[in-house]
Amino acid sequence: MDVKMGHTLLSLLGFSVNAVLTIEPNWTAFFSGESVTFKCDITGGKDSSWYYSILQDGGAFLPYHKHEKYKLHSLTPGYSGAYQCFFHQKNSTKESNKIYLTVSERPQPVLTVSPSWPSPGASVTLNCRVDHPSAGWSFYWYKAVPQKSDYSYSFELLPGSENGTEQDLFIIDGQTHTAGYLCRAARGDPVFYSWHSKPKFVWSGDINSAASLTVSPDSVQHFTKTPVSLSCEGNSTEWRVRMFSKPDYLYHCSILGTMIGSTCTITSYRFSGVFWCESETGQFSNAVNITMECEF
Numbered sequence: 001m002d003v004k005m006g007h008t009l010l011s012l013l014g015f016s017v018n019a020v021l022t023i024e025p026n027w028t029a030f031f032s033g034e035s036v037t038f039k040c041d042i043t044g045g046k047d048s049s050w051y052y053s054i055l056q057d058g059g060a061f062l063p064y065h066k067h068e069k070y071k072l073h074s075l076t077p078g079y080s081g082a083y084q085c086f087f088h089q090k091n092s093t094k095e096s097n098k099i100y101l102t103v104s105e106r107p108q109p110v111l112t113v114s115p116s117w118p119s120p121g122a123s124v125t126l127n128c129r130v131d132h133p134s135a136g137w138s139f140y141w142y143k144a145v146p147q148k149s150d151y152s153y154s155f156e157l158l159p160g161s162e163n164g165t166e167q168d169l170f171i172i173d174g175q176t177h178t179a180g181y182l183c184r185a186a187r188g189d190p191v192f193y194s195w196h197s198k199p200k201f202v203w204s205g206d207i208n209s210a211a212s213l214t215v216s217p218d219s220v221q222h223f224t225k226t227p228v229s230l231s232c233e234g235n236s237t238e239w240r241v242r243m244f245s246k247p248d249y250l251y252h253c254s255i256l257g258t259m260i261g262s263t264c265t266i267t268s269y270r271f272s273g274v275f276w277c278e279s280e281t282g283q284f285s286n287a288v289n290i291t292m293e294c295e296f
């Protein structure tokens with residue numbers, strides 16, 4: 001057979017004599033702050049004059065490079081695009097395959113907890129979802145600890161989550177109290193972390209020794225003409241009252257009413273949601289469903 005046929009046959013068998021561009025890690029969906037390493041090579045022999053150039057979307061990106069690999073640190077969305085390399089030697093220039101990279105903003109995973117109202121001692125399943133097509137994540141799971149300074153939470157790693165988990169699920173056995181959880185995802189070396197998820201809560205109607213919430217007047221349904229007072233009691237000197245409202249809103253007393261001492265008084269609002277007390281010492285009270293209706 002002639003040289004040309006042999007050439008074609010070699011190509012069909014996968015032995016391309018062209019340049020080959022590869023990336024490490026070899027996925028193509030990246031996030032701001034991650035890094036990627038490019039490598040441009042040929043299958044045949046090289047003389048000492050070799051160098052390569054890399055183009056991004058057809059424009060000069062790396063005009064002259066003489067090392068085996070090129071590492072790009074701290075990707076940003078502007079690095080999204082099609083990459084191709086050209087391998088140059090004295091006598092020839094060879095063109096590589098194209099690799100399409102996308103770089104998205106650092107993701108915030110979404111945590112779901114199920115069930116929201118476990119019966120005492122039941123298991124609760126946490127699910128952490130990173131909302132981009134992506135690979136290689138491991139997952140870290142945290143307990144939410146109320147922060148005094150603002151209305152945020154700090155995070156305490158849950159036992160068993162120290163090294164991350166491969167699965168995006170985490171099961172908590174024997175849930176008895178109201179509690180908040182968060183997650184985040186990580187991958188790569190050096191490790192790249194997603195943002196923390198928003199906190200999600202599981203609620204318990206049971207009054208526990210450390211904290212309790214009492215509502216007055218004592219009913220589930222209230223009318224906006226009568227103020228409702230929510231009192232926190234228990235093993236802490238400072239409490240705050242929180243409310244969760246569907247689909248995904250988290251309020252604190254000062255938005256809905258007035259907090260004086262450990263009592264929150266709410267007047268003239270129409271809402272429904274779940275209320276509970278929490279303290280910076282990490283205590284959470286029983287939770288209560290309340291519906292406020294307009295009075296006609």
Ligand SMILES: *[C@@H]1O[C@H](CO)[C@@H](O)[C@H](O)[C@H]1NC(C)=O
Nearest residue numbers: 023024025026027028029135
């Ligand atoms: C990445 O490389 C590994 C091992 O070389 C391979 O198993 C995997 O399929 C590759 N993934 C992609 C997206 O190319």
Ligand SMILES: *[C@@H]1O[C@H](CO)[C@@H](O)[C@H](O)[C@H]1NC(C)=O
Nearest residue numbers: 044045046047089090091092
């Ligand atoms: C490159 O070209 C020179 C002269 O033009 C020739 O002597 C040499 O054999 C060529 N090398 C290859 C690898 O083709």
Ligand SMILES: *[C@@H]1O[C@H](CO)[C@@H](O)[C@H](O)[C@H]1NC(C)=O
Nearest residue numbers: 158159160161162163164165
């Ligand atoms: C985490 O990794 C360290 C070091 O590799 C190991 O000693 C430890 O047992 C691991 N912890 C868990 C919970 O797997």
Ligand SMILES: *[C@@H]1O[C@H](CO)[C@@H](O)[C@H](O)[C@H]1NC(C)=O
Nearest residue numbers: 117204205206274287288289
């Ligand atoms: C609050 O309402 C949910 C349903 O929306 C219910 O499952 C839960 O038992 C209620 N909790 C209390 C303490 O009444």
Ligand SMILES: *[C@@H]1O[C@H](CO)[C@@H](O)[C@H](O)[C@H]1NC(C)=O
Nearest residue numbers: 208209210211234235236281
């Ligand atoms: C109250 O809190 C303190 C410190 O957190 C703890 O040592 C103590 O056991 C708690 N008491 C009760 C009744 O929970």
